[in-house]
Amino acid sequence: MATTHNPDMTPGLENAYEPGEHPSWPAPSSVKGPIHWVRTNLFGSVTNTLLTLLTFYLIYKIVPPLIDWLFIDAAYTGESRKDCEAQAAGACWAFIGSRLQLFIYGFYPEPERWRVNLSAILLVVALVPVLFDQVPQRGKWLIYTACFPVIAGVLLVGGIFGLEHVATDQFGGLMLNVIIGVTGISFSLPIGICLALGRQSHLPIIRVLCVSFIEFIRGVPLITLLFVAAVMLSYFVPPGTNFDLLVRMLIMVTLFASGYMAEVIRGGLQAIPKGQYEAADAMGLKYWQAMRLIILPQALKISIPGIVNTFIALYKDTTLVIVIGRLDILGIGRSSLADSAWNGLSTEVYVFVAIFFFVSCFLMSRYSLYLEKKLHTGH
Amino acid sequence: MAEMQTAAPTGTIGSSKGKEDIILIRGMHKWYGDFHVLKNINLTVKSKERIVICGPSGSGKSTMIRCINRLEEHQQGDIYVDGIELTNDLKNIDLIRREVGMVFQHFNLFPHLTVLENCTLGPIWVRQTPKKEAEAIAMQYLERVKIPEQANKFPGQLSGGQQQRVAIARSLCMNPKIMLFDEPTSALDPEMIKEVLDTMIELADTGMTMLCVTHEMGFAKTVADRVIFMDGGEIIEQNEPNSFFDNPQHERTQLFLSQILAH
Numbered sequence: 356m357a358t359t360h361n362p363d364m365t366p367g368l369e370n371a372y373e374p375g376e377h378p379s380w381p382a383p384s385s386v387k388g389p390i391h392w393v394r395t396n397l398f399g400s401v402t403n404t405l406l407t408l409l410t411f412y413l414i415y416k417i418v419p420p421l422i423d424w425l426f427i428d429a430a431y432t433g434e435s436r437k438d439c440e441a442q443a444a445g446a447c448w449a450f451i452g453s454r455l456q457l458f459i460y461g462f463y464p465e466p467e468r469w470r471v472n473l474s475a476i477l478l479v480v481a482l483v484p485v486l487f488d489q490v491p492q493r494g495k496w497l498i499y500t501a502c503f504p505v506i507a508g509v510l511l512v513g514g515i516f517g518l519e520h521v522a523t524d525q526f527g528g529l530m531l532n533v534i535i536g537v538t539g540i541s542f543s544l545p546i547g548i549c550l551a552l553g554r555q556s557h558l559p560i561i562r563v564l565c566v567s568f569i570e571f572i573r574g575v576p577l578i579t580l581l582f583v584a585a586v587m588l589s590y591f592v593p594p595g596t597n598f599d600l601l602v603r604m605l606i607m608v609t610l611f612a613s614g615y616m617a618e619v620i621r622g623g624l625q626a627i628p629k630g631q632y633e634a635a636d637a638m639g640l641k642y643w644q645a646m647r648l649i650i651l652p653q654a655l656k657i658s659i660p661g662i663v664n665t666f667i668a669l670y671k672d673t674t675l676v677i678v679i680g681r682l683d684i685l686g687i688g689r690s691s692l693a694d695s696a697w698n699g700l701s702t703e704v705y706v707f708v709a710i711f712f713f714v715s716c717f718l719m720s721r722y723s724l725y726l727e728k729k730l731h732t733g734h
Numbered sequence: 735m736a737e738m739q740t741a742a743p744t745g746t747i748g749s750s751k752g753k754e755d756i757i758l759i760r761g762m763h764k765w766y767g768d769f770h771v772l773k774n775i776n777l778t779v780k781s782k783e784r785i786v787i788c789g790p791s792g793s794g795k796s797t798m799i800r801c802i803n804r805l806e807e808h809q810q811g812d813i814y815v816d817g818i819e820l821t822n823d824l825k826n827i828d829l830i831r832r833e834v835g836m837v838f839q840h841f842n843l844f845p846h847l848t849v850l851e852n853c854t855l856g857p858i859w860v861r862q863t864p865k866k867e868a869e870a871i872a873m874q875y876l877e878r879v880k881i882p883e884q885a886n887k888f889p890g891q892l893s894g895g896q897q898q899r900v901a902i903a904r905s906l907c908m909n910p911k912i913m914l915f916d917e918p919t920s921a922l923d924p925e926m927i928k929e930v931l932d933t934m935i936e937l938a939d940t941g942m943t944m945l946c947v948t949h950e951m952g953f954a955k956t957v958a959d960r961v962i963f964m965d966g967g968e969i970i971e972q973n974e975p976n977s978f979f980d981n982p983q984h985e986r987t988q989l990f991l992s993q994i995l996a997h
Contacts, residue, residue, distance in 0.1 A: 633805050634842035638856040638908065639831035648855060652846050732846055732888040 425706075435696040450697045451707050457687050458707075461527015467519060471530055474507045478537065486722065504538070523601035527682045529711065534601075535683075536670040536715075539608040543669065544662065546609065547616025548655075552646065554621055565617070572614030578678055580607045585679040604676055612669040619665055623658035624650065656730045663723035667716045684708055755814075756781045756912060756943055757802060762811030764797060771797055773967045775811070781911075784944045786954040786975075789964035790990060795947045798964070799914045802945070803834040816911055832860060835905030839917040841897045843889035849876070849900050850885040856908045868907070875903040879933050895926030899933050906937075913937065915946040951994060955979065963987045 372378075385391060397407045428445030430438070431452065439447035451458070460468050481503035484496035511534075514520035526534065553565035572580075584603035627650055635645035655662070677686040688704040691697065757779035764772035772794050779785060787795045800806040801813060804820060804827045813820040815830045844852050853872035857863040863871070876882045879899040881892075889897055898918055905913060915934065919927045931953050938944055938957045948954070954961050954975055961978040963971045963986075971984045982988045 628840075628842075630838060630840050630842035631844065634836075634838065634844070636805060637803055637831060637834070637836040638904075639828055639860040640856070641828070644859050648859065649844055653844075656846065730846070732890055 436698060436700060446703050446706070447697075447700055448703065450691075450700045450703055453697075454687070454691050457528060457691070458684055459529045461531060461682060461687060462525040463527070463530065464519075464521060464525065467513070467521055470510050470513070470518070470521075474510050475533075477503060477506060477510075478533075504541075523599055524681070526601060528687050529684045531676065531681060531683045532670070532673045535605060535608055535673040535676065538605045539612050539669045539673075540666050542609045543612035543616045543665070546613035547620055548651065550613060550617035551620035551624060554617065555624060569614045569617050572611055573618070577608070577611050577672055578675055580611055581675060581679050583607070600679070601681075604679070604681070608669065608672070611672075612665060615665045615668075616662065619658050619661035620654060622661065623654035623656075626657050627653050656727070659723050659727050659730075663719055667719055670716060670719070671712060684711060754780060756783075756816055757945075758812070758814040759802075760812045762798075762801065762808045762813060764794075764801065764806065764808045764810075771967050772801070772808070775969060777962070777969065779912075779943065779945065782941045782943055784938050784942075784957050784959045785946065785962060786958040786960075787945065787947045787962045787964060788949060788951070788954065788990070788994075789970075793964040794967040795964050796916050799916060799945050799947055802912075802914060803831050803836060805836075832908065833911045834914060835908055835910035835912070836914045836916065837898070837901050837905055837918045839920050841889070841894070841901045841921075843897055843901055843904070845889050848886050848888055849881070849892070852889065852900060853904045853907045856904070861908065872903070872907050875906045876900070878906075878936070879903045880929075893926060894922045895929045898922065898926075898930045902930075902933055902937070912943045912945070915944065915948065917947050917949070919948065919950055949994065951979070963990065965990070 396403075398404045424445040426445075428443045429448055430440075430442040430445070431448050433439045433442065433447070433449035434453075436447060436450070439449055456465075456468075460471055463471055481500040484490050484493045484500055490496060509515065510518070511526070512521060512523065550565045550569055553561045554569065556562045556565070581604060584607040585600060631649055631653065632645065635649045640648065674683055674685040676683050677689075682690060685708050688708050692699075692701055692704060755778050757777065759775050759777040762772060762775040763770070775798055777798075787799065789795050797806055801808045802815060802820075808820075816833050818826050818829050820826060820830055843849075844855070847855065850869060850872055853875065854863075854865065854868040857868040857871065858865055873882055873885065876885055879902055881896055881899055881903075884892055884896060884900070889900065892900065902918075918934070919930050922930060927950070931950060934944075934946070934953065935957055944957075946953075946958075958975050960972055961975050962969055963978070963982075963984070965986050971978070971982065971987045973983075978987075979991065982991055
């Protein structure tokens with residue numbers, strides 16, 4: 356514009372190229388590069404500069420002492436709190452170390468703990484084909500994954516194949532969190548999908564059932580459901596049958612997450628243009644084919660952030676089993692604090708538990724980002 | 735118009751009938767709530783016939799052709815497609831949809847699948863064609879619409895004209911007897927309309943039965959055997975293209991043509 360108003364400003368440049376012949380020039384360094392990034396993002400304006408300096412100051416004040424407490428000035432060995440204090444002023448990790456077995460396995464009998472370890476390895480193997488679709492022989496591998504819950508159940512509870520029976524009230528610690536979390540996550544997604552589709556059904560009975568279920572689940576706190584599972588469910592099952600408390604908790608946690616999952620997926624379904632349904636119909640695909648091949652892949656892709664959000668919330672909610680007397684990793688931590696030899700080390704316990712949950716949830720969050728990137732097919 | 739309709743035989747919808755009249759619509763009505771959107775539609779389409787349907791927006795053109803493959807339900811009257819009566823019977827609907835391909839204004843390609851997968855999905859899942867065979871057929875049709883090199887791209891990476899040609903290829907892969915076009919060029923930039931129309935003209939040359947809702951009057955003149963003019967949910971007038979354009983009978987047709995040909 357400037358040159359048209361005042362051609363004399365840039366003499367000689369107008370005729371450098373014939374009309375339509377101008378090549379693309381590389382962008383000037385003022386719009387790219389690290390210096391440009393720092394200038395625009397950290398020192399773009401006066402406010403921005405002040406905020407940047409304030410942030411640097413806070414980082415300087417907080418991070419070095421934190422690292423000092425966590426690692427450098429921490430005690431890693433010792434038999435009691437006194438031992439720790441004699442060594443260092445920072446964190447007393449010896450406490451966590453001495454209780455590590457308890458944190459992981461709860462009250463699972465010591466000689467049988469290899470079964471928990473084996474289950475953990477088998478779990479990882481079962482997850483690989485679900486998380487990554489490029490693995491060889493994925494179809495057969497997924498059959499194993501589908502069988503994994505049964506294998507893990509047999510392995511952990513025992514009572515057959517010469518495995519000693521371990522009552523589920525001896526499950527505890529991290530193992531309990533993982534069992535409830537993984538079960539809830541893997542079953543709430545398919546149930547949630549069915550509920551979301553049911554809510555859109557043309558059949559009023561199915562629709563009303565799904566809506567009532569979802570609204571009921573969302574209207575009741577999880578703790579209430581867990582109490583119901585612990586106390587009331589035994590009224591509904593035939594007398595004499597021993598309906599395991601852990602199984603009841605698994606069912607309740609799964610149903611609870613399913614209700615939320617259904618609403619997340621419904622959001623995704625509503626974002627799919629009507630034309631996609633019409634194109635699938637016009638092609639002659641049946642309802643379930645259209646859902647499986649066309650609608651759900653797109654709806655689930657859109658819903659990934661919400662789905663993972665629900666997963667993470669569910670995973671952290673597994674600590675609520677403490678209200679019905681089961682000790683998960685957090686419960687074990689709290690009960691450990693009662694030990695007089697380690698009195699007053701609650702910070703270490705909660706930091707340890709927090710780190711455990713943060714690492715698990717952060718991995719889920721990163722995986723969801725990876726998945727979103729991989730499934731991005733548009734421009 | 736009236737004589738063409740009354741000429742449609744009424745008692746011979748059996749198997750012998752399907753060969754000649756591939757689509758038969760008799761006394762069809764449709765309502766959206768209280769709105770009477772289609773009024774007493776009578777239409778017979780012969781095999782290999784190419785029909786262009788035009789009319790002002792809101793005249794029910796799209797709704798009418800969408801009734802043929804049951805994307806819209808009609809409330810009154812009969813529709814027979816390829817000798818099969820279109821009722822609430824899901825089996826009949828499925829049978830009809832296999833024989834009727836449809837191309838939409840907004841392409842409606844499946845964005846999460848590649849161009850090739852878009853084309854093979856129907857044959858594989860609806861016609862149970864083996865994957866290899868379906869891919870070979872798909873490549874053949876993609877070559878026919880002149881974009882075989884885009885087979886492994888995603889729809890989002892193509893231009894509008896290319897996407898619409900993929901949509902045409904996708905429909906053809908199902909080997910349909912009838913193709914419905916619902917304003918196939920209305921969402922395209924002007925420079926892309928021609929490539930899609932050329933594809934459609936080529937398709938017409940192969941003897942496909944085509945029903946095409948479009949405002950492309952040039953296309954109607956070159957390709958159509960019959961032009962139908964709709965307004966207010968009724969078929970107002972139908973004729974072979976030369977007479978239709980040069981000598982429109984009804985005043986609403988005259989008005990419409992004067993408006994559309996003016997620019």
